[in-house]
Amino acid sequence: MGRMHETPGHLRRPAHDTAPPTALTIAGSDSGGSAGMHADLRAFFSCGVHGMTAVTAVTVQNTVGVTGLVEIPPETVAAQIGAVATDIGVDAAKTGVLSSATTIEAVLAACDEHGIGRGRRTPFVVDPVAASRSGEPLLRPDALDALRDEAFPRATLVTPNLDEVRLLTGIDARSRDDLLDAAKAVHDFGPDWVLIKSGHLLDDPKCVDLLFDGTDAIQLPGPRYSTVHTHGAGDVFASAITAALAKGASMPDAVAAGKRFVTRSVEHAYPLGAGVGPVSTFWRVSPRSL
Numbered sequence: 001m002g003r004m005h006e007t008p009g010h011l012r013r014p015a016h017d018t019a020p021p022t023a024l025t026i027a028g029s030d031s032g033g034s035a036g037m038h039a040d041l042r043a044f045f046s047c048g049v050h051g052m053t054a055v056t057a058v059t060v061q062n063t064v065g066v067t068g069l070v071e072i073p074p075e076t077v078a079a080q081i082g083a084v085a086t087d088i089g090v091d092a093a094k095t096g097v098l099s100s101a102t103t104i105e106a107v108l109a110a111c112d113e114h115g116i117g118r119g120r121r122t123p124f125v126v127d128p129v130a131a132s133r134s135g136e137p138l139l140r141p142d143a144l145d146a147l148r149d150e151a152f153p154r155a156t157l158v159t160p161n162l163d164e165v166r167l168l169t170g171i172d173a174r175s176r177d178d179l180l181d182a183a184k185a186v187h188d189f190g191p192d193w194v195l196i197k198s199g200h201l202l203d204d205p206k207c208v209d210l211l212f213d214g215t216d217a218i219q220l221p222g223p224r225y226s227t228v229h230t231h232g233a234g235d236v237f238a239s240a241i242t243a244a245l246a247k248g249a250s251m252p253d254a255v256a257a258g259k260r261f262v263t264r265s266v267e268h269a270y271p272l273g274a275g276v277g278p279v280s281t282f283w284r285v286s287p288r289s290l
């Protein structure tokens with residue numbers, strides 16, 4: 001195998017002979033290119049890590065909504081995780097759409113086998129994606145229980161939005177003051193860290209998210225932009241955090257880096273189609289430089 005990588009003496013050496021950090025997203029596709037694994041891969045790229053995918057579901061989706069979802073067989077999802085973990089190696093992993101309890105069981109078994117999860121070699125970010133921005137459910141009812149009871153205890157970090165907090169805990173957070181109670185209730189499900197996202201507090205003039213480790217709470221303040229184009233904001237946030245973890249950042253530093261990244265992404269969100277446009281994952285690249 002080593003011979004494949006040898007550079008013949010008469011050719012120029014490539015610029016890199018070491019690999020960048022690697023990150024894996026275990027998530028669904030979005031045909032509109034705004035959310036899911038498409039957003040995750042672009043955020044990984046933009047944050048300087050090599051992105052890899054274990055596709056869990058194919059959605060038929062555009063800026064208006066989701067009209068179809070086909071699940072990938074759970075054994076194929078597990079095989080994708082095994083294929084990249086055994087050959088390339090995974091420095092950090094995240095989940096997006098995990099639409100059924102069977103898929104969740106297969107993903108967790110593969111993660112266990114390859115050292116991905118809380119207290120293991122590879123940090124594991126579980127984003128409990130329950131519905132699309134336009135409200136269509138992206139998981140079966142049994143998946144929510146499996147996420148809470150099986151995936152959360154194995155997560156290094158879980159990143160619910162306020163709708164997901166309501167579904168998982170019954171807590172209906174209406175203001176910044178309610179976020180700590182929400183974080184405590186989610187932390188009781190067993191992850192190391194909880195990040196409560198505040199995008200849905202539409203009356204709040206700022207977007208102040210909350211990171212909690214069971215003892216201390218850290219506020220992550222950011223401006224609130226006046227835009228409807230926030231499709232994929234949650235995916236991009238979790239992916240930017242995962243990229244920072246892949247580079248070896250501590251959790252507070254990774255989440256702070258993710259918050260800076262997603263805030264700029266919302267700032268540069270753009271209209272697309274007839275519905276909700278995406279946050280920009282390429283604000284670091286000026287269109288004029290292309």
Ligand SMILES: Nc1ncnc2c1ncn2[C@@H]1O[C@H](COP(=O)(O)OP(=O)(O)OP(=O)(O)O)[C@@H](O)[C@H]1O
Pocket residue numbers: 035132133160161162197198199200207208209222223224225226227230231232233234235237259262263266
């Ligand atoms: N209008 C906005 N201006 C600035 N930041 C925002 C805005 N809306 C959301 N955010 C930030 O984006 C991140 C994602 O939060 P949000 O609560 O919207 O997640 P989400 O509902 O999972 O996202 P989505 O379902 O759109 O992918 C958070 O850091 C949040 O504070």
Ligand SMILES: Cc1ncc(CO)c(N)n1
Pocket residue numbers: 027028029030035036037059061096097129131132133231232233234235
């Ligand atoms: C595939 C997919 N994953 C996640 C979301 C949530 O942003 C979405 N709308 N679609």
